Amino acid sequence: MTTETTGTAARDGDSRPGGPADSPFIRACRRRPTPHTPVWFMRQAGRSLPEYREIRASVPMLESCRRPELVTEITLQPVRRHGVDAAILFSDIVVPVAAAGVDLDIVPGTGPVVAEPIRTAADVQRIRPITREDVPYVDEAVRQLVVELGDTPLIGFAGAPFTLASYLVEGGPSRTHAKTKALMYGDEELWHALCDRLAEVTLAFLRVQIEAGVSAVQLFDSWAGALSEADYRRYVLPHSTAVLSGLAHAGVPRIHFGVGTAELLGAMGEAGADVVGVDWRTPLDVATGRIGADKAVQGNLDPCVLLAPWPVVEAEVRRILEQGRAAPGHVFNLGHGVLPETDPEVLTRVVALVHELSSRRADQG
Ligand SMILES: Cc1c2[nH]c(c1CCC(=O)O)Cc1[nH]c(c(CCC(=O)O)c1C)Cc1[nH]c(c(CCC(=O)O)c1C)Cc1[nH]c(c(CCC(=O)O)c1C)C2
Numbered sequence: 001m002t003t004e005t006t007g008t009a010a011r012d013g014d015s016r017p018g019g020p021a022d023s024p025f026i027r028a029c030r031r032r033p034t035p036h037t038p039v040w041f042m043r044q045a046g047r048s049l050p051e052y053r054e055i056r057a058s059v060p061m062l063e064s065c066r067r068p069e070l071v072t073e074i075t076l077q078p079v080r081r082h083g084v085d086a087a088i089l090f091s092d093i094v095v096p097v098a099a100a101g102v103d104l105d106i107v108p109g110t111g112p113v114v115a116e117p118i119r120t121a122a123d124v125q126r127i128r129p130i131t132r133e134d135v136p137y138v139d140e141a142v143r144q145l146v147v148e149l150g151d152t153p154l155i156g157f158a159g160a161p162f163t164l165a166s167y168l169v170e171g172g173p174s175r176t177h178a179k180t181k182a183l184m185y186g187d188e189e190l191w192h193a194l195c196d197r198l199a200e201v202t203l204a205f206l207r208v209q210i211e212a213g214v215s216a217v218q219l220f221d222s223w224a225g226a227l228s229e230a231d232y233r234r235y236v237l238p239h240s241t242a243v244l245s246g247l248a249h250a251g252v253p254r255i256h257f258g259v260g261t262a263e264l265l266g267a268m269g270e271a272g273a274d275v276v277g278v279d280w281r282t283p284l285d286v287a288t289g290r291i292g293a294d295k296a297v298q299g300n301l302d303p304c305v306l307l308a309p310w311p312v313v314e315a316e317v318r319r320i321l322e323q324g325r326a327a328p329g330h331v332f333n334l335g336h337g338v339l340p341e342t343d344p345e346v347l348t349r350v351v352a353l354v355h356e357l358s359s360r361r362a363d364q365g
Pocket of ligand 1: 044046
């Protein structure tokens with residue numbers, strides 16, 4: 001496939017049988033009928049896979065995100081092993097922020113750690129706007145992957161302004177997001193300036209991935225569930241809307257995900273999503289009632305259930321498929337990322353089970 005044919009305009013009308021745009025995953029995102037319920041797993045590339053641990057043993061996390069040949073290999077691993085319906089680019093939400101000039105590292109066993117946290121207007125100015133030249137390795141990896149994946153769609157992603165702001169203001173992972181909220185409530189102008197800048201970086205990063213050929217994008221606002229709906233609407237929604245509505249004409253479905261967001265599901269849909277990710281706390285039929293019939297849902301198996309005996313896993317998969325029927329489109333996934341201690345064979349079995357149960361139902365009409 002040439003560069004021209006992977007462009008947005010071509011993909012928009014590209015629903016030729018067999019192409020990624022006609023895959024069960026993209027069809028479900030667009031609320032079209034599918035031969036089976038598509039399934040992929042957040043954090044499907046990662047420490048649950050021995051082949052991933054082997055590659056990463058000698059390469060630090062951020063460096064592995066900057067080496068296209070490693071990104072390609074790691075992204076493909078779960079597709080080969082599990083037969084999932086979509087690949088997700090191997091990267092991290094802090095990759096574009098590092099490219100924007102923020103000094104940070106991803107520390108094993110901890111996560112992102114920022115050398116000098118962002119807490120003043122001058123700090124915000126240290127976050128530069130980015131272009132493709134700042135993330136050439138992402139552009140290159142996506143182009144390689146689109147060729148390697150053939151008919152399997154590739155999901156691009158980025159962190160949403162609130163979740164990124166939390167790492168930048170706290171300086172690292174936080175349970176309470178206390179410093180972030182103190183800044184948000186204490187200096188609303190500075191808060192919005194920070195989120196404006198992060199929305200700009202995020203939008204640019206997603207556009208690079210779309211130009212390079214990803215078939216869908218997911219905006220991770222993992223920690224938005226820390227806020228009330230009123231505060232979410234006031235402090236966060238405008239910025240996530242700037243990102244998602246900025247991609248309204250990009251021709252790819254937009255997935256919006258967070259954890260603990262039962263009260264925010266309606267607002268997260270309003271931000272301009274085609275698909276809303278739901279964690280395990282809200283049944284998919286209830287979630288659909290909150291999100292509305294004009295959006296698909298993604299989720300929502302509790303990642304901890306994968307550590308239980310198989311009959312428990314099987315019963316939960318059946319329940320979620322059943323409740324997912326209330327939605328106009330359902331992408332099966334976990335409610336959050338795969339835990340490192342998960343047996344990868346269980347993931348493979350879940351993919352087969354989702355396909356088997358849902359295609360039997362499709363056969364019956
Ligand atoms: C595999 C991995 C990643 N990031 C980190 C790791 C662990 C590094 C290691 O192997 O040591 C550090 C890494 N990066 C981050 C964390 C979380 C730290 C915390 O608890 O705050 C860790 C351990 C921050 C991060 N990073 C990400 C999020 C949003 C998703 C989520 O909520 O889990 C968040 C919050 C996105 C992310 N990060 C990653 C992906 C890969 C694609 C896939 O899903 O297969 C994705 C989508 C990759």
